Amino acid sequence: MKINPIFYIAKKELMDNIRNTWIIIVSIIFALLTIIASYAGSYGQGWQDLDLTIVVMIMIVQITISIIGLMLGYASICGEIQRGSMNSLLSLPINRFEIIIGKFLGLGAVLSSTIIIGFGIAGIIIGINVPDADFAGYVLFIGASILNGLVFLSVSILFSSFFKRRTRSMGMAIFIWIIFMPIFWSLIMVMILFASTTTEKITAGIIPDWFYAIDLINPQQAYSALVSTNIVQLPNTISITTPSFYNNGVFLTIIAIWIIVPLILSYILFKRHDI
Amino acid sequence: MKIYYTRYRYPMKPLLEEFYYMDQEINAIEVKNLTKIYDKVPVVNNLSFNVKKGEVFGFLGPNGAGKTTTIKSILGLINKNSGLVKINGLDITKNEKKFKKIIGYLPERVAFYQNLTALQNLYFFAEIKNVTRGECINSLMEMGLKEHAYKKVGKFSHGMIQRLGMARAMLGNPPILILDEPTGGLDPRGVKLIREKIKNLNKNGITIFLSSHILSEIQAVATQVGILDKGILVAKDSVSQLSNKLNMKPIISIDLKEVNEKIIKAVRAIKGVNNLRILGNTIEIMCNPESRAKVIVAIDKAGGSTINIQTKEPTLEEVFIKYTGE
Numbered sequence: 312m313k314i315n316p317i318f319y320i321a322k323k324e325l326m327d328n329i330r331n332t333w334i335i336i337v338s339i340i341f342a343l344l345t346i347i348a349s350y351a352g353s354y355g356q357g358w359q360d361l362d363l364t365i366v367v368m369i370m371i372v373q374i375t376i377s378i379i380g381l382m383l384g385y386a387s388i389c390g391e392i393q394r395g396s397m398n399s400l401l402s403l404p405i406n407r408f409e410i411i412i413g414k415f416l417g418l419g420a421v422l423s424s425t426i427i428i429g430f431g432i433a434g435i436i437i438g439i440n441v442p443d444a445d446f447a448g449y450v451l452f453i454g455a456s457i458l459n460g461l462v463f464l465s466v467s468i469l470f471s472s473f474f475k476r477r478t479r480s481m482g483m484a485i486f487i488w489i490i491f492m493p494i495f496w497s498l499i500m501v502m503i504l505f506a507s508t509t510t511e512k513i514t515a516g517i518i519p520d521w522f523y524a525i526d527l528i529n530p531q532q533a534y535s536a537l538v539s540t541n542i543v544q545l546p547n548t549i550s551i552t553t554p555s556f557y558n559n560g561v562f563l564t565i566i567a568i569w570i571i572v573p574l575i576l577s578y579i580l581f582k583r584h585d586i
Numbered sequence: 587m588k589i590y591y592t593r594y595r596y597p598m599k600p601l602l603e604e605f606y607y608m609d610q611e612i613n614a615i616e617v618k619n620l621t622k623i624y625d626k627v628p629v630v631n632n633l634s635f636n637v638k639k640g641e642v643f644g645f646l647g648p649n650g651a652g653k654t655t656t657i658k659s660i661l662g663l664i665n666k667n668s669g670l671v672k673i674n675g676l677d678i679t680k681n682e683k684k685f686k687k688i689i690g691y692l693p694e695r696v697a698f699y700q701n702l703t704a705l706q707n708l709y710f711f712a713e714i715k716n717v718t719r720g721e722c723i724n725s726l727m728e729m730g731l732k733e734h735a736y737k738k739v740g741k742f743s744h745g746m747i748q749r750l751g752m753a754r755a756m757l758g759n760p761p762i763l764i765l766d767e768p769t770g771g772l773d774p775r776g777v778k779l780i781r782e783k784i785k786n787l788n789k790n791g792i793t794i795f796l797s798s799h800i801l802s803e804i805q806a807v808a809t810q811v812g813i814l815d816k817g818i819l820v821a822k823d824s825v826s827q828l829s830n831k832l833n834m835k836p837i838i839s840i841d842l843k844e845v846n847e848k849i850i851k852a853v854r855a856i857k858g859v860n861n862l863r864i865l866g867n868t869i870e871i872m873c874n875p876e877s878r879a880k881v882i883v884a885i886d887k888a889g890g891s892t893i894n895i896q897t898k899e900p901t902l903e904e905v906f907i908k909y910t911g912e
Contacts, residue, residue, distance in 0.1 A: 405683070
């Protein structure tokens with residue numbers, strides 16, 4: 312039976328990361344972080360329910376999963392060209408599109424496995440200690456976190472296809488990670504807000520819709536909005552008014568664009584590369 | 587149409603059989619007006635040549651002549667500025683996967699996945715090529731790497747990597763092999779192994795495109811030679827035909843019992859004899875093969891007694907220097 316070469320490229324990426332125990336190490340880190348967030352995040356009141364754990368975890372996911380996605384993919388294309396194995400690979404019956412997709416799927420499987428194993432183990436432990444834990448919301452959180460990781464993986468493959476040297480690709484990956492980091496991004500957004508509207512309006516809570524739209528350009532914010540609006544239950548005393556376009560469809564579309572467009576661009580750039 | 591069986595060992599491997607079953611007149615490799623420009627400098631300039639099925643085509647050229655660029659263009663690894671490349675009659679830009687199925691490639695800089703064993707590396711490439719695992723083991727055995735099958739490639743010596751590269755190129759018995767400096771960095775035993783391998787593969791009908799800067803290697807195995815200089819093909823023919831074109835005559839070395847003035851005078855008088863040298867009791871002359879008989883008769887008439895006659899054809903090195911001026 313003839314299997315598409317995409318499968319073999321993906322399989323190799325996955326097996327490489329299983330062999331070097333990378334998946335196990337990162338899974339353990341995720342599990343520990345989640346358990347600590349659940350147990351230590353309650354100021355000594357013991358285990359928190361999963362939805363409260365998620366609130367703490369959103370920020371941790373934004374910081375860790377994005378950098379893991381970037382580190383997984385930054386050398387995927389240029390590293391192989393630099394090493395010299397790409398010319399042998401391309402002399403086989405495989406095309407550049409299949410290589411890009413195979414790499415994405417394989418590394419995506421690595422990333423997804425670490426998230427599922429790490430958060431899964433933590434979820435089970437929390438579930439044992441907390442009666443009637445909200446598993447449905449937790450599964451949604453895991454799914455959204457995987458999508459967030461895939462965004463950064465896709466972006467890193469784009470850098471890897473654009474730059475000829477892995478050091479440059481890594482530099483660009485770190486730069487984009489900093490830019491999209493919630494702390495840095497919030498700073499940029501606050502500056503934009505103060506430059507475009509009056510302090511009185513801001514203090515009165517009147518924030519223009521376009522501000523929310525710009526904020527969602529950052530896939531980390533789209534992820535955060537997706538998880539917050541669907542999983543996190545706000546107390547009745549707090550109410551936040553958001554624009555009409557603030558819905559799951561928009562969040563998911565933004566995330567999907569961030570996954571698909573870099574992959575298309577990666578293929579275009581890689582096709583132009585002389586190996 | 588059964589001609590293909592007469593020339594090559596029977597039974598043929600399936601891919602090879604299909605390759606020869608196609609029109610014999612179709613060239614294995616056809617390059618037409620190929621141009622590749624880097625930073626406004628043409629590295630390969632309007633290059634055209636054909637490699638016939640069953641040939642060992644020696645591709646020669648000084649460093650930076652454009653040999654590797656040509657090979658990479660043939661394989662579609664680099665984007666050519668203009669020109670056409672056909673493999674077994676298939677335009678490589680339109681039949682990317684089809685043409686790659688009938689090609690094996692050994693790059694100049696052979697690289698593998700360092701964290702995988704030799705066999706794991708071959709398995710990976712074999713899967714993409716749709717080749718069985720058994721063939722990977724056979725390839726390793728053929729290249730004398732059986733004992734190192736389970737060793738990580740990161741621990742391999744340069745020579746072993748080169749041989750593993752050759753094993754990878756041979757996976758699936760492709761009818762065309764493109765070898766870029768196959769003996770680079772190998773010890774004499776490794777060189778001999780690869781050279782024998784090339785000869786055997788060609789005996790079995792494999793077309794070989796061999797790029798090398800080692801002229802003796804090309805001379806030992808190539809049936810046709812192309813000389814590339816500054817991106818232009820300056821010559822293409824068999825070694826003997828190339829030397830004929832340059833009017834390079836063979837050197838005839840005649841061992842005599844005794845050399846005297848009479849003999850030297852008689853030999854010098856023959857038309858077409860050049861560069862007469864006397865080395866003890868040996869006369870060395872440069873002349874056409876047809877003048878050889880005249881020389882022997884003249885020596886005999888002059889009272890000379892011939893012990894031994896040797897003819898040395900012009901070497902590829904001499905031909906190469908004449909063409910490239912290096």
